[in-house]
Amino acid sequence: MPRTAGISREHRRVVLAAMVGTTIEWFDFFIYAICAGLVFATQYFAVLGKDALILSFATVGISFFFRPIGAVIAGHLGDRLGRRAMLILTLLLMGISTVLIGLVPNTASIGAWAPIILVLLRVVQGLSAGGEWGGAALLAVEHAPAERRGLYGAFPQIGVPIGLLLANGVLALVTAVTTPEQFLAWGWRIPFLLSVVLIVAGLMIRSRVAESPVFEEVREKKARSSMPLVQLFRHHWKLVVAGALLFAANNAVGYMTTGGYVQSYATKSLHLDRSTVLIAVMISAVAWLVSTLAGGWLADRVGRVRTYQIGFVLQLVWMFPFFALVNTGSVGMLVLALVLFSVGLGLTYGPQSALYAEMYPTTVRYSGAAISYAIGAVLGGAFAPTIAEALQTSTGTVYAVGGYLAVMTVIGLVTSFFVKDRKGASLSSALADAPAATVENV
Known part of the structure; x- marks a missing residue:
């Protein structure tokens, strides 16, 4: 396990704020995806018959199209x-929309x-998610010592597996204490309403954190760009494309669990108990958390890009064995499959904050990181569960899903060879007018 010794009180406060905020954001986001x-297929889209599940998963993806808008505004x-x-x-937007989802009456x-x-409420969640990650990642990395940016940057990243862990845990608990009828009638609403408590806690923590010292330097020197988005796409568009493709490869694979596909497949096609499946995903979320921290730690040693490449190779190698183990219908094999699945996923997620922060100059860094992330989410995760469900339905085999995920992984792996690692590079505003230099010429 990576050590965090030597982190000052202020550093602990920053990484806690980044981690807690993203945890709450993604708890809210994931309970929708799982539900x-x-x-939702039966409570809100049942009129569509056999296409209800596909459309229900599509509503998960619709919000992704609003992530770039949220990223542009927040950036x-x-x-x-x-x-x-x-x-x-962004925390307020996500929290309010989540609570309101828990109050929406069904179609009946x-x-x-x-x-x-x-x-519409899912769209608001998308706007919030599009702007949230960039701020949390940059706050953590810009406060970090140069030699530990990978590890510090991994803390907002682990908010995702923690959010997944909490979302599945709360839903598993509610499922265990309600009958199937009660769960569908009102039990599923409880996690959405509980978001109120988490939002209050998150706001209290984030309100006490100091602004990024790198941004304060820019503000003091009055070096802020009046049109950061124009500057970003005029000078750094290659970086946006590269960052988006790297994340798309990770996000498509990750959304097999975070988007609810594996949970749905295991319960509906393999007839496994819902609570058992949710617990299996919780165990895998712990493995994902550990591998994400390990990815951040490793990125400080061997570099961000090399860590990505190791993760993508592991992701690719495990793709088809993963579905073979899931298809056994054994709970133990499901847990093993998900845990090993999470290793490559974490190694391609842990270094992301540091890599993105070092890609862009300070004056466009929030815009660049947020928009790369948002576009990657659209290309990778937006309709991954929908595509997976459609492939499985049309071909009759879950291995078609494995083929789709393998292609996405190869795209990320190939992209990584055109990205220059800038581990430890200055994040000072002195780079404000530097040309894009982290994508090698093809």
């Missing part, structure tokens, strides 16, 4: 006003308005 497979304001203000705003009560309201 899309377990609940612009984050590069102009600071990282801290955006972290508070208000007809067509039910799925419409559900989708």
